Amino acid sequence: MNNVLKVLAVSALSLSSASVFAASQTFDATLEVKQAISMVKTSDLDFGIITTDNTTDIVIAQGDAGAAAFTVSGESGDSVSVSIANTNLVNGVNTIPAEFDFNNALTLTGGNADLKIGGTARTSSATLVAGTYTANVSVDITYQ
Amino acid sequence: MLIHIKFLFSAGLLLLSPPLYALNIIPENMEVKFPGVYISGSGQNADSSPSNNQVHVVRFYVEGEPGKKIVVSLPTKQYLNHSRKSKRIRIRKFHFGCGLSKRGRAKIKSNGRTKILCIGAKVKIGANHPAGTYTSTIPFEVNYK
Numbered sequence: 001m002n003n004v005l006k007v008l009a010v011s012a013l014s015l016s017s018a019s020v021f022a023a024s025q026t027f028d029a030t031l032e033v034k035q036a037i038s039m040v041k042t043s044d045l046d047f048g049i050i051t052t053d054n055t056t057d058i059v060i061a062q063g064d065a066g067a068a069a070f071t072v073s074g075e076s077g078d079s080v081s082v083s084i085a086n087t088n089l090v091n092g093v094n095t096i097p098a099e100f101d102f103n104n105a106l107t108l109t110g111g112n113a114d115l116k117i118g119g120t121a122r123t124s125s126a127t128l129v130a131g132t133y134t135a136n137v138s139v140d141i142t143y144q
Numbered sequence: 145m146l147i148h149i150k151f152l153f154s155a156g157l158l159l160l161s162p163p164l165y166a167l168n169i170i171p172e173n174m175e176v177k178f179p180g181v182y183i184s185g186s187g188q189n190a191d192s193s194p195s196n197n198q199v200h201v202v203r204f205y206v207e208g209e210p211g212k213k214i215v216v217s218l219p220t221k222q223y224l225n226h227s228r229k230s231k232r233i234r235i236r237k238f239h240f241g242c243g244l245s246k247r248g249r250a251k252i253k254s255n256g257r258t259k260i261l262c263i264g265a266k267v268k269i270g271a272n273h274p275a276g277t278y279t280s281t282i283p284f285e286v287n288y289k
Contacts, residue, residue: 022287023167027174027202029265029282031190031224031233035275036183075275143181 035111037074037141044068045100045137047089047121052128062101062116069116072141076111079144089121089133096133097122105144115139165256167214167286170205176265184275187268194241194262201264203242206286208252213289216240216248216261224267224278233278239264249289 045068047058060066074080082104088095101118117139177200178190194201206214223232240248243259250258263284 021164021166021208022285023169023206024283024285025169025171025174025204026281026283027176027263029176029222029224029235029280031178031182031267031269031278033182033184033269033273033275033278036185 034075034078034143035073037072037080037143039073039115039139039141040071042069042071045117045119047098047119050123050128052130054123054128057124058121060101060118060120062103062118064118067116067118069114070139072106072108072113072115073111074108075143076108079105079107080113080141081105081144082115083140083142084117084137087135087137089135091129091131091133094127094129094131094133096126096128098135100137106141115141164212164288165207165209167288168207169286170207170257172203172205172260174202174204176200176202176263178265178267182269184269184273185271187271189266189268191264191266193239193264193266195239198242198262201239201241201262203260203262205260206250206252206258207256208288210252210254210256212252214250214252214258214286215289216244216250216263216284216286218248218263218282218284222280222282224280226274227277227279229274229276231274231276231278233267233269233273235265235267235280235282237266239266 045060046066047060048066050058082102084100084102086099089098099120106113106115176192178192179200182188182190192200208214218238222235225232240246240263242262243250244261250261252258
């Protein structure tokens with residue numbers, strides 16, 4: 001019986017001798033998932049009312065009452081980029097070129113930031129026809 | 145008597161087997177990161193593979209007996225844990241690359257060291273995974289093949 005145990009012990013030692021030479025380590029894995037960005041519009045951009053004999057461009061500054069306003073929410077402390085393409089305000093077949101004035105980089109302090117959008121309606125270079133000129137403008141916000 | 149012969153035979157095998165050098169892992173970068181921006185609720189895949197980048201994957205060498213083959217093994221089910229909430233993301237796949245074959249094998253060169261070996265990982269961020277930092281420490285082992 002004693003010899004049987006010896007045989008088993010030595011056999012086990014022989015079979016497991018390779019694993020004595022194994023090496024082990026660890027590594028870390030890290031993934032950061034950010035809060036999704038959301039926007040809430042509180043006002044649209046309003047260039048006001050002009051007459052067809054107007055010869056100067058209409059400028060709305062970011063701080064003016066007519067500026068568009070959004071509350072942007074996301075990962076606290078992160079910075080986001082804002083992009084808005086120039087467009088045309090359209091009234092049937094008549095158009096007025098429009099450019100926008102905004103801060104193209106915002107910091108989400110406490111997870112929020114205010115975005116104000118002013119703009120310039122190039123009425124001086126347009127043929128003005130009475131009516132309402134409008135555009136639906138996309139605002140794109142991405143994490144930097 | 146038969147048992148005694150078996151004992152001697154086994155002992156002889158142990159003593160006559162050629163000596164192996166102990167394997168040694170030489171770390172270069174022991175962290176997998178997932179480059180890019182991942183948004184909660186979006187159902188994105190995050191993939192850090194040595195075939196795409198060798199900056200954000202684990203990199204190490206193995207030293208051992210020249211000419212011998214080695215195999216890297218990892219536990220099957222591993223998770224990244226949220227730093228503040230009891231949420232976790234399962235690691236769907238580990239990637240082997242650089243000097244490792246797709247099955248995690250490599251050969252020790254004549255200088256007693258492998259080429260640089262890399263391990264990456266792939267996870268899927270589910271729609272219900274909250275924003276935050278997910279981490280884990282993952283063990284792995286290197287053996288002679």
